[in-house]
Amino acid sequence: MKYHKIRKMDIANGPGVRVSIFFQGCAFHCKNCFNPETHDFNQGIEFTEKTIMQIIKLCQEDYIKGLSILGGEPLHPININGTKKLVQKMKEKYPNKTIWLWTGYKIEKIEEKEILNKIDVLIDGPFEEELYDPNLKWKGSKNQRVIDLNRSRQTKKLELYETEKESIK
Ligand code: SF4
Numbered sequence: 001m002k003y004h005k006i007r008k009m010d011i012a013n014g015p016g017v018r019v020s021i022f023f024q025g026c027a028f029h030c031k032n033c034f035n036p037e038t039h040d041f042n043q044g045i046e047f048t049e050k051t052i053m054q055i056i057k058l059c060q061e062d063y064i065k066g067l068s069i070l071g072g073e074p075l076h077p078i079n080i081n082g083t084k085k086l087v088q089k090m091k092e093k094y095p096n097k098t099i100w101l102w103t104g105y106k107i108e109k110i111e112e113k114e115i116l117n118k119i120d121v122l123i124d125g126p127f128e129e130e131l132y133d134p135n136l137k138w139k140g141s142k143n144q145r146v147i148d149l150n151r152s153r154q155t156k157k158l159e160l161y162e163t164e165k166e167s168i169k
Contacts, residue, residue: 001024001079002023002025002043002045002046002047003021003023003024003044004023004024004037004043004044004045004072005022005045006020006054007019007020007021009064013070013100014066014068014100014138015098016063016065017065018100019064020068020070021069021070022035023071023073023079024040024041024044024045024071025038025040025044025076025078025079026039026073026076027073028104028126030126030127030129031129034140035070035071038071039072052086052089055067055086056089056093059097066100068102069086069087069100071103073104073105074102075103080112080115083101084112084114088118091118098121099120100120100122101119101121101123104125104126104127105124106124106125107122107124107147116149117153119149120150121146121148122147123138123145123146123147124144124147125141125143125145126143127140127141127144128143129141145158145160146163147160147161148162
């Protein structure tokens with residue numbers, strides 16, 4: 001599996017200063033996707049144990065609030081094992097830093113539920129151009145949801161992240 005790029009300091013994808021990784025390869029091909037150069041599974045840089053260790057090291061600074069995982073599609077069958085290893089290592093090493101993950105799958109369609117237990121916030125669903133709104137925070141179109149998985153685990157129902165609730169009032 002491959003990744004497209006790593007950002008050492010990202011303030012656009014999730015709260016605070018974060019490290020972010022964009023995986024390579026996506027089969028959704030949403031019209032006017034924000035990141036079409038990540039669609040081809042054959043391009044990009046090899047994702048290895050070394051990449052995981054590089055990310056772990058980048059996250060060690062106190063000012064890094066967490067890791068954001070984007071794509072491409074991190075949960076595509078070609079990418080999911082690498083994503084699993086990364087989130088596992090990240091939570092072992094930094095249980096208090098958050099993991100945010102963007103996926104084109106709706107949460108109800110994600111078969112590998114185990115990975116969701118290690119993620120704090122999930123932004124789900126494909127980008128739909130007709131529902132695009134530049135004022136939305138952390139998502140591109142209105143059909144997507146910013147889901148607070150920590151609260152969802154507590155209440156056992158789907159809970160939206162607070163800012164998300166504000167944006168749909
Ligand atoms: S799921 Fe994300 S990366 Fe894939 S085509 Fe849609 S917007 Fe682009």
